Amino acid sequence: MGKVMARFIATFGYVGHCPLAPGSLASAVGVGLAFVLRGNTFYYVLALVLVTIAGFLAAGIVEKEEGKKDPGCVVIDEVSGMMISLFALPLSWPVMLTGFFLFRAFDMFKIYPANKLEDMGGSFGIMSDDIAAGIYANITLQIALRLAGWM
Numbered sequence: 825m826g827k828v829m830a831r832f833i834a835t836f837g838y839v840g841h842c843p844l845a846p847g848s849l850a851s852a853v854g855v856g857l858a859f860v861l862r863g864n865t866f867y868y869v870l871a872l873v874l875v876t877i878a879g880f881l882a883a884g885i886v887e888k889e890e891g892k893k894d895p896g897c898v899v900i901d902e903v904s905g906m907m908i909s910l911f912a913l914p915l916s917w918p919v920m921l922t923g924f925f926l927f928r929a930f931d932m933f934k935i936y937p938a939n940k941l942e943d944m945g946g947s948f949g950i951m952s953d954d955i956a957a958g959i960y961a962n963i964t965l966q967i968a969l970r971l972a973g974w975m
Contacts, residue, residue: 830885833878833900840897850899851928854906855920862915872911876904876951884947894942894950901954905931908958913965914974926964930957 825833832838839853840846857875861868879900886898909927913919931954934942938960942953969975 825881825885827885827889830882831889831897833882834886834898836900836903840899846896846899847902847931848928850902851906851924851931854903855910855924857903858907858910859915859920865912868907868911872904872907875900875907876955879904879951880947882947883950887946887950893945898950901951902931904951905954905958905961908955909961909965911962913962913969919965919969919974922968923961923965926961927957930960935960 835841835846836850836853839850842849857871858868861871883898883900887893887895890897906924906927909923910920913923930938934953934957938953938956941956942949944952966975
């Protein structure tokens with residue numbers, strides 16, 4: 825994969841070059857994708873798998889090019905993690921907003937083993953900690969929604 829294509833993919837169409845909160849913006853894009861694909865499990869899973877595989881292929885290339893670990897412009901990991909956060913949930917606005925904030929919190933605080941995954945570096949480190957944050961957020965939402973009787 826060429827550097828230009830890797831940058832386009834890893835920054836999710838250059839969203840990662842937004843000067844203000846590129847990770848949060850990419851997470852919001854992930855919410856938008858989840859909303860558009862809601863109700864169609866096949867296409868949701870297909871998009872999630874494609875985004876995740878593309879992230880694993882491109883993130884490490886941009887990391888090497890930038891010369892620093894997990895550069896802020898690489899945001900495809902946030903898109904993937906956010907989509908994982910909302911997978912198999914009833915996508916109402918309260919659920920999507922709660923999922924967004926839960927994902928961002930889990931991504932920020934790096935609860936074990938996410939912190940260890942991030943330390944691995946390269947595409948694996950970049951993608952895996954956000955995948956873990958997405959899983960944490962999804963499990964939290966699944967439990968909360970069931971306890972509240974919304975599922």
